[in-house]
Amino acid sequence: MTGDAAVAPSAAPSLAPSAGASAGPVTRTPAVHPDSGELVRAAGAGSVRAVARLLSRIEAGGDAARSVSAALAGRQREARIVGLTGAPGVGKSTVTSALVRHARRAGRRVAVLAVDPSSPFSGGALLGDRVRMAEHATDRDVYIRSLSSRGRLGGLSAATPAAVDALAALGFDLVLVETVGVGQNEVDVLSLADTVLLVLAPGMGDEIQAAKAGILEIADVLLVNKADHEHAAATVRELTGMLALGRSGRQRPGEWRVPVQRSVATRGDGIDEVAAVLDRHHAHLVTSGELEERRRRRIAAAVRAAVSDRFAAELDRRPPGAADGLDDVHLLADRWWAGLAGGAQDGG
Numbered sequence: 632m633t634g635d636a637a638v639a640p641s642a643a644p645s646l647a648p649s650a651g652a653s654a655g656p657v658t659r660t661p662a663v664h665p666d667s668g669e670l671v672r673a674a675g676a677g678s679v680r681a682v683a684r685l686l687s688r689i690e691a692g693g694d695a696a697r698s699v700s701a702a703l704a705g706r707q708r709e710a711r712i713v714g715l716t717g718a719p720g721v722g723k724s725t726v727t728s729a730l731v732r733h734a735r736r737a738g739r740r741v742a743v744l745a746v747d748p749s750s751p752f753s754g755g756a757l758l759g760d761r762v763r764m765a766e767h768a769t770d771r772d773v774y775i776r777s778l779s780s781r782g783r784l785g786g787l788s789a790a791t792p793a794a795v796d797a798l799a800a801l802g803f804d805l806v807l808v809e810t811v812g813v814g815q816n817e818v819d820v821l822s823l824a825d826t827v828l829l830v831l832a833p834g835m836g837d838e839i840q841a842a843k844a845g846i847l848e849i850a851d852v853l854l855v856n857k858a859d860h861e862h863a864a865a866t867v868r869e870l871t872g873m874l875a876l877g878r879s880g881r882q883r884p885g886e887w888r889v890p891v892q893r894s895v896a897t898r899g900d901g902i903d904e905v906a907a908v909l910d911r912h913h914a915h916l917v918t919s920g921e922l923e924e925r926r927r928r929r930i931a932a933a934v935r936a937a938v939s940d941r942f943a944a945e946l947d948r949r950p951p952g953a954a955d956g957l958d959d960v961h962l963l964a965d966r967w968w969a970g971l972a973g974g975a976q977d978g979g
């Protein structure tokens with residue numbers, strides 16, 4: 632081993648240099664609370680409350696969040712991660728709720744994470760979604776949560792990958808990550824997904840124009856919801872034409888062709904078909920090897936977020952303007968990295 636015990640790599644990389652540095656301003660986990668390992672066991676036995684408490688620790692960041700990653704280390708992560716996005720009002724929550732219903736009929740455990748990365752506050756516009764999700768409220772195998780940054784350093788960019796990973800490790804078969812719009816922050820959140828579903832509504836020309844820039848980059852499936860609207864067919868045509876234009880001359884054999892689906896989510900119409908397309912995309916990811924690639928990207932994002940979160944916390948503890956503090960951080964980074972590299976060489 633190259634590194635010493637204090638900086639040895641683990642499932643929850645520790646950079647803690649000294650006693651007293653462990654409790655950050657947002658880390659409040661009184662000793663009377665069960666430890667994260669206990670909560671993981673309870674969550675595994677079906678306790679929704681335990682899942683909620685673990686997610687709260689992840690939201691809080693710092694030592695509380697790290698104790699969760701450590702408790703989850705080594706567990707299987709078989710979940711499918713589906714990102715769902717679209718402008719406000721297109722029917723994202725109604726579609727999500729219908730997809731949850733579909734997955735439950737197939738006996739799958741489902742988690743829904745509503746993330747609003749542009750807002751510093753909890754859930755934002757997505758909070759209203761709980762009303763439309765109410766039918767799942769008493770189902771023990773459905774877990775729904777709005778993720779907030781609550782002043783956490785690194786905010787949602789740090790909390791989201793960890794939350795998605797935790798839900799996967801806790802045995803949910805499907806994790807739906809719902810977010811608003813297609814700004815850069817949302818694209819970052821969606822890059823955690825295996826499959827990205829972009830929901831649009833007919834007659835929203837401006838939104839379609841605005842989404843154009845991001846669409847081809849991030850969406851694997853387009854869904855025109857509110858297909859009971861008179862402009863639905865025209866919107867489907869417009870999107871299909873736009874996708875054909877975008878891929879002209881660039882289509883390779885075996886490459887995924889972004890399909891344009893339609894639904895009336897309030898009636899559940901078209902949802903079976905959307906679910907079938909999501910399955911087809913998953914099968915494509917498996918056969919093309921892209922699933923592995925996306926999952927590797929997700930792990931890298933989680934590690935990056937955890938490390939930058941930790942460094943931000945270290946920097947925050949230094950007195951303002953203390954140059955030696957910064958030097959310490961560099962030193963810690965080098966030691967941590969040496970430990971990590973040594974661990975990798977040791978097969979650890």
Ligand SMILES: Nc1nc2c(ncn2[C@@H]2O[C@H](COP(=O)(O)OP(=O)(O)OP(=O)(O)O)[C@@H](O)[C@H]2O)c(=O)[nH]1
Pocket residue numbers: 717718719720721722723724725726756757759760763811856857858859894895896897898
């Ligand atoms: N006619 C029609 N209305 C729909 C359909 N799907 C959803 N709606 C309605 O559209 C409104 C918005 O639906 P939501 O599911 O809240 O949309 P959202 O995209 O989650 O909206 P935000 O929470 O604001 O981001 C609600 O009144 C739904 O009942 C549909 O297929 N047809």
